[in-house]
Amino acid sequence: MTLHYDRFFPQAVNKALTNEPPGSWIPDVPENCIRFNAGYPAPDLVPLAGLQEAVVRLIDEEQDLPLQYLGSPRMEGLRQSVQDRLRFRGISLSGAELMITSGAAQAIDLVGRALLGQEDWILVESPTYMEALEIFRNYTDRITGIPVDEQGIQTDLLRQLLDKNREAGRAMPKFVYTIPSFQNPTGTTMSAERRQQLLQLAAEYDFLIVEDDAYGELAFAEPPVPLKAHDTAGRVIHIGSYSKVIAPGVRIGWIAAPQRLIEAFDWFKKDLNASFVQATVAAYLEKLDFPLHLETLRNAYRARRDLMLECLEQAMPKQVRWLVPEGGYFVWIDVPGTDTGELLTKALQLGVSYVPGKYFFVEPADGKSLLRLSFSYVDLEQIRLGITRLAKAIAESD
């Protein structure tokens, strides 16, 4: 007799299980393929020796402490280092307004867990980070995308939508999820004016703002000021991560938010604290000149971005267009008339990968001709070669 397990699931779970399975956007990339799909740090910028040294020193100094539940004093050191960094960027917090998470993904999930019921409505940027979309869909189907242009989320369209709903007597969104700086996937940055407008709209229409700042420190010129730095009304939930500036594999992220929201997130964060990795990263940071480290990263990624744009200019047919990112990891490309989901098969054959645009939209069809290239994980030679291969794939698909 085979059991039918679905009948043990609550209705909301069965509904969630009808969505695309987790990670379905991850392409099956052959060996030797140039990975423009990977939103990972460059292998040569991951601090291997620094993390080795940190673990050895940590255990020499603290013995079993960071390996027990009790944790280590360095876990408080990690919190302090995050607070210091946020203060440098204009965000002053008490300890009760900060929570360390297992990467930004856990932070986003906790926001959904504490704030979303099945009937709640939320707004995201269109396009937006596919993992966030996947997470939010576990909580609600009611997700609307607000288009992004080169100045970030289009606040005029947002206001129109809110007005229309208010006039119709409908409830306002619970929150707007935004990646204001070097957005994933478009690379665009919300202008200072739009940031003020978004904060104003949140107050006027009474919703919260979830600011995903994963790339905010990786500015190629003047770093943008986070929304949270202007959050006098306590409406911004700010999410950050060491994934892009240290390493994703350590899974260290955080949430900076009003104390009552942090309390609620804490209620549902049931994996206990990852004391070993938290103390390891704290020990690593103790020996790091962080501003110098950031400068190294910015220079390295700027050079990759510059070369990718140069190669695109040289290799791409006229109709192909892209946005110029002022930081972060991504170039967003439009190949008019092409289905980038289909194009990927050809591209992989030619030895280059990317993420098709469809995965970043609430309505996949909206992303049909778009694709995301990451310049972060690949080296300069791979960028040259990869763009040539991509141009060839596009030419052959015409």
Added chain:
Amino acid sequence: MTLHYDRFFPQAVNKALTNEPPGSWIPDVPENCIRFNAGYPAPDLVPLAGLQEAVVRLIDEEQDLPLQYLGSPRMEGLRQSVQDRLRFRGISLSGAELMITSGAAQAIDLVGRALLGQEDWILVESPTYMEALEIFRNYTDRITGIPVDEQGIQTDLLRQLLDKNREAGRAMPKFVYTIPSFQNPTGTTMSAERRQQLLQLAAEYDFLIVEDDAYGELAFAEPPVPLKAHDTAGRVIHIGSYSKVIAPGVRIGWIAAPQRLIEAFDWFKKDLNASFVQATVAAYLEKLDFPLHLETLRNAYRARRDLMLECLEQAMPKQVRWLVPEGGYFVWIDVPGTDTGELLTKALQLGVSYVPGKYFFVEPADGKSLLRLSFSYVDLEQIRLGITRLAKAIAESD
């Protein structure tokens, strides 16, 4: 203007927030206090040099691989080592029936997330692991405790309760959560007969069994056979962890369950994979003679248990009684007529801590005269001294 954030929370979240806050059972233990409260491995049994060596070797060999999202081949190695260990204990699994989690706590939370709606009824042992109670209460209030005796959960009482509910036309429980081997907090082990009866009841009344096996390998004599090893009907969700046999701070646990359930858990596991710690533990295990390691742990904890029982015999007044554990970390003590919550103040003054019984019960009053001692974290000298102090606290509280 101060925002009132509670109005942003869904009803179920506001309800969950009325429970005791997370970790409220953790006593504020002064320095130099003997920590009989701590369910941690002994400091000298945490493999410090082994983990240092593993990290250095891992990064030397794999460079940035375990620090990226891509992860390392050793993550599969970790899964393999868990599968091998489970097979040794009579549990044969396909890869699709196993999931690595961030400790057993995340595993328990995922079980709640995928299986429990607010109206669902579950059964736990009485007493049971307080963290599990805390986690389940985030999902449902409908939790009933089934008394445990020296043979484990009392299956006759369980059957009576199920019959009564069936006759009344009420729905059956979604699952029974049990720690069959060296239970937390009582240290008792479910007899082979009771195990068969529980499996039989699950089939007869159509519920699932969540088997928390955190201590199952730490047997002082013949190791018990897990429920999952007899689970021909696919009703057992088996949860394990390296917290008690390697170190809790690495946060490595797992769930072994039918594939469809693993799929559902995976849907909601939104912290991505902790590639660095998973690969580190895999690298550590490669060089470890696991059976020998287990033997070392068993001998060390058996010696601590023996001494604690001996000290209790010598120091405790006649009315105080305890159960004799055949493995694990805990001795469960009854001090008739005493409120162990109040006694703790006196005990801490005298330099010894424990966890009062009330935290382990659905109805705290049921645990009034009970308390849990851990012999795992303390050394032999501390056990002698701590039991003397505890006996003094009890004598002075009369």
